[in-house]
Amino acid sequence: MSSPKSMSRATGWSEEVENLFRFQQAGYRDEVEYVQVKHGASVDKWPESGFVKKLQLRDNTFYYYNRRRECPDEDVHKVKVYVY
C-alpha cells in the first residue's frame, strides 16, 4: 500500500482541488487511497466537468456530488494535497 511522502495545503481552486475536496469529504485522502480501499473500483465522474460524481464510503453508504463546483473559496485552504 503506497503512502504519501509529503502533504501541503491547496492555495487556489482548481479541478484537482475540487476532486480532492470531494474525496476528503468522503473520508479518503485522494483517488489513490479510494482505489486501494475499494480494491480497484473505478470512480464515477461527471462527463462534462470531470468532477467526482459518486463515492462509496467506508461504511458502504454513498455520497453523490453536483455537476458544478461544490468547494467554496473559504474551504480551499483546508484541502490537503498529497505527494507520492
Next chain:
Amino acid sequence: MPRYRKELQAQAFTVKATMKNSVVAAPPSAGAFRERPTKPTTFRKFYERGDFPMALQHSSKGNRIAWKVEIEKLDYHHYLPLFFDGLCETVHPYEFFARQGIHDMLEHGGPKIQPVIPQLIIPIKNALNTRNRHVICNTLKILQHLVMSGEMVGEALVPYYKQILLILNMYKNMNINSGDGIVYSQQKRENVGDLIQETLEMFERYGGEDAFIYIKYMVPTYESCMIT
C-alpha cells in the same frame, strides 16, 4: 348653534350605513395570503419508520445525505412522490432531507423521471398552497430543476399547468421596492416574485410550442421571453 355629531361605525350594506354620520367599517380580510398549517405528511411518517435508504451525516461543512442504496437502483415511482410530499415540511431535518433527496434523485434520474410526473403534481400543488414563503421558494427552485432534469419532462408538465400555476399568479408581483437600497433576498434567490418569473421562463423554454399559451392562460401578466 353647531350640533356635535359623533361618527357611527356601521357595517356595510345595512340600513345604518345609509345614515349621514355613519362610517362604514372596512371589509374583513379574506386571508388569501394567510399561511395554511399542514397536517403531518406521509414523508414524515416514512422517515420516522426508517423506510428511506438514507442517513444524515454531520460534517464541518454542513449536513449531507449518505445514501445506503445507489440512487440508480431506487424505484422512482415509489420514492419520488414521497420526497415531493416532504416539500411541505418546515422543520429540520425533514425539510433538509426532502429538499436534498429530491435534488439528488433528479440529478441522477435521467429517463426514469418523466413517467413519474403525474404522481408529483398533487404534492407540488399542496406545497404551493401552504402559502409559506420559504416552502414556495424551495418548491420553485425544485420545479426549475425538474424541468431541466430530463428530456420531455418540461413538455410532460404542460397539461398540469392549470393545477400548479394558479398560486403563482397571486405571488408574481411580490417584489420589494427598496429604491436604491440593496435587497439581499434577490441575491440569495429568496425573492418570490423574481423566482416565479425565472420559473415561468424555464417552463416556456423547456415546455415546447404550446407552453406559452398555457402559461398565459393561467398567469395573464406573464410576457414571453422567447417570442420577440
